[in-house]
Amino acid sequence: MAEAPEVSNPGQRDVPPDLRIVLIGGRRLDGRPSGKSSAGNIILGQSVFDTSRRTAQSEARQQEVLSRHVTVVDTPGWWWIYTLQHTTKLDQIEIQKSVHLCPPGPHAFLLVIPNDLYLYPYVQPSLKQHLDLFSAEVFSHTIVLFTEAAPCSDETLKSKFKRSPTLRWILQQCGNRKHVLNISDREDRAQVKMLFEKIDAMVADNRGRHYSVDGAHGNALREEMKVWAEGASKRFDQVQKQRKELRALIEGGKVPPEHLRLVIIGAHYAARSSAGNTILGKSAFDVNNGDRRTTCCKISHSLVADRRLTVVDSPGWFYIHTLQETSEMDKLEIENSMNLCPPGPHAVLLGIPLATAVNPSYLRSVQEQMSLFREEIWKHTIVLFARGDWLGVKTVEERIESDEVLQWMVNKCENRYHVLNNKDHSDKTQVEELLDKIEEMWAGNENPYYEVDPSRAAEIEAKKEAGDKKAKRIKEITGRQSRVLKELFEGKIH
Numbered sequence: 387m388a389e390a391p392e393v394s395n396p397g398q399r400d401v402p403p404d405l406r407i408v409l410i411g412g413r414r415l416d417g418r419p420s421g422k423s424s425a426g427n428i429i430l431g432q433s434v435f436d437t438s439r440r441t442a443q444s445e446a447r448q449q450e451v452l453s454r455h456v457t458v459v460d461t462p463g464w465w466w467i468y469t470l471q472h473t474t475k476l477d478q479i480e481i482q483k484s485v486h487l488c489p490p491g492p493h494a495f496l497l498v499i500p501n502d503l504y505l506y507p508y509v510q511p512s513l514k515q516h517l518d519l520f521s522a523e524v525f526s527h528t529i530v531l532f533t534e535a536a537p538c539s540d541e542t543l544k545s546k547f548k549r550s551p552t553l554r555w556i557l558q559q560c561g562n563r564k565h566v567l568n569i570s571d572r573e574d575r576a577q578v579k580m581l582f583e584k585i586d587a588m589v590a591d592n593r594g595r596h597y598s599v600d601g602a603h604g605n606a607l608r609e610e611m612k613v614w615a616e617g618a619s620k621r622f623d624q625v626q627k628q629r630k631e632l633r634a635l636i637e638g639g640k641v642p643p644e645h646l647r648l649v650i651i652g653a654h655y656a657a658r659s660s661a662g663n664t665i666l667g668k669s670a671f672d673v674n675n676g677d678r679r680t681t682c683c684k685i686s687h688s689l690v691a692d693r694r695l696t697v698v699d700s701p702g703w704f705y706i707h708t709l710q711e712t713s714e715m716d717k718l719e720i721e722n723s724m725n726l727c728p729p730g731p732h733a734v735l736l737g738i739p740l741a742t743a744v745n746p747s748y749l750r751s752v753q754e755q756m757s758l759f760r761e762e763i764w765k766h767t768i769v770l771f772a773r774g775d776w777l778g779v780k781t782v783e784e785r786i787e788s789d790e791v792l793q794w795m796v797n798k799c800e801n802r803y804h805v806l807n808n809k810d811h812s813d814k815t816q817v818e819e820l821l822d823k824i825e826e827m828w829a830g831n832e833n834p835y836y837e838v839d840p841s842r843a844a845e846i847e848a849k850k851e852a853g854d855k856k857a858k859r860i861k862e863i864t865g866r867q868s869r870v871l872k873e874l875f876e877g878k879i880h
């Protein structure tokens with residue numbers, strides 16, 4: 387329901403006495419922040435938003451700024467280049483919640499775009515879908531806020547607009563309203579004053595109206611989050627109880643093996659190699675920073691927290707591919723991963739992303755790839771959530787409760803899951819706790835490890851060898867062909 391225009395300050399310009407702002411925007415895949423929280427701190431003139439970790443929930447902060455009572459709401463960012471279906475439900479709800487944190491509704495949305503970000507064409511549908519989380523009037527209340535760490539000239543900005551049709555589209559949607567904010571200069575209050583003037587002008591254009599919020603919708607969001615929070619706390623308690631019982635078995639004399647064998651599997655880009663490195667405490671596996679996808683299994687060893695560890699890294703499957711769509715070579719490698727640590731792994735770590743939504747196709751893919759092994763594999767499997775830094779103030783249990791696919795996987799593993807932050811090399815307890823969980827799983831299992839079938843291992847080895855020979859032969863033939871062609875072009879053959 388639209389609210390009536392607010393009363394203006396008598397004797398002053400026709401501006402609302404309060405100013406309510408919501409910061410929105412995307413995230414880059416490389417994890418660099420887009421500057422929403424920093425922009426909030428600059429606007430409010432205080433470090434009120436935590437910039438040391440990812441903003442995982444919408445938060446409102448208030449200050450007196452330039453003689454006005456200003457509320458700024460910071461929100462979690464979505465992935466600039468991914469469509470809405472890749473944004474977790476937890477993030478979607480938090481983004482929607484933002485407008486309810488500054489009643490009766492924000493005067494302005496600031497769409498934060500880092501100055502050095504190139505906006506690819508697929509940002510356009512992504513932005514459109516994410517702004518559809520709000521009502522249709524959102525664009526008429528939005529100003530594009532370019533954040534910069536160092537002042538950039540008008541010319542640079544102009545050439546940026548020229549080069550990017552996506553940016554031109556965004557500006558067009560926002561009535562060409564834009565502002566540049568230097569987020570490294572808190573002393574520069576003139577830039578904030580100018581921003582307020584632009585917001586006031588937009589509010590005047592909107593005939594004094596702010597973005598209207600639907601209270602019933604706000605209540606429904608709060609209710610949904612309450613259900614998740616209750617489920618999360620219940621699951622957390624269950625896990626603690628379960629772990630205590632298993633620990634008691636170990637303390638009662640069931641001595642865990644001093645050498646643990648682990649295999650990491652999962653979809654492509656699920657942070658398997660990084661997790662392997664974190665667990666081993668060294669750079670054993672190549673991390674994919676754009677060009678280093680794991681294509682063959684690799685094995686490495688280390689001594690960690692008084693345990694000898696063997697870890698196998700494996701190639702990932704494409705995240706929504708069925709078994710039929712997965713290449714024979716990848717399938718053989720994935721299946722073979724278990725054979726590389728005979729007689730079999732004590733633990734299989736199934737890498738699952740925390741930072742993107744997992745849909746039913748993702749689940750079907752996991753189920754199909756896991757069917758390369760015997761059903762018993764699930765008894766030895768722990769769901770390994772990487773990118774723990776993504777969680778921010780949220781708990782992994784909240785993430786699980788907000789996602790039915792994750793619930794299925796975690797339940798299938800009898801509530802065994804663990805979170806790793808592979809960017810934090812200082813936190814040794816995260817690996818120690820994982821090893822504890824592996825020992826507890828071992829203690830509760832009838833079979834100490836997932837036993838591999840040596841005859842199947844020999845069969846795979848033979849197939850791989852035959853494949854390698856064939857590949858070598860093809861390489862020789864194509865090598866010879868290109869040599870002949872080269873010589874022909876160089877006129878050496880007549």
Ligand SMILES: Nc1nc2c(ncn2[C@@H]2O[C@H](COP(=O)(O)OP(=O)(O)OP(=O)(O)O)[C@@H](O)[C@H]2O)c(=O)[nH]1
Pocket residue numbers: 417653654655656657658659660661672673674675676678679680681701702772773774775806807808809
């Ligand atoms: N922020 C953050 N990034 C991570 C984390 N773990 C891995 N990454 C990044 O995620 C990307 C992929 O990581 P990898 O470990 O190579 O993933 P992978 O599953 O082995 O990838 P493929 O072998 O290509 O399938 C890299 O850019 C890592 O730096 C984490 O805990 N936090």
Ligand SMILES: [Mg+2]
Pocket residue numbers: 658659660672673674678679680
């Ligand atoms: Mg890898």
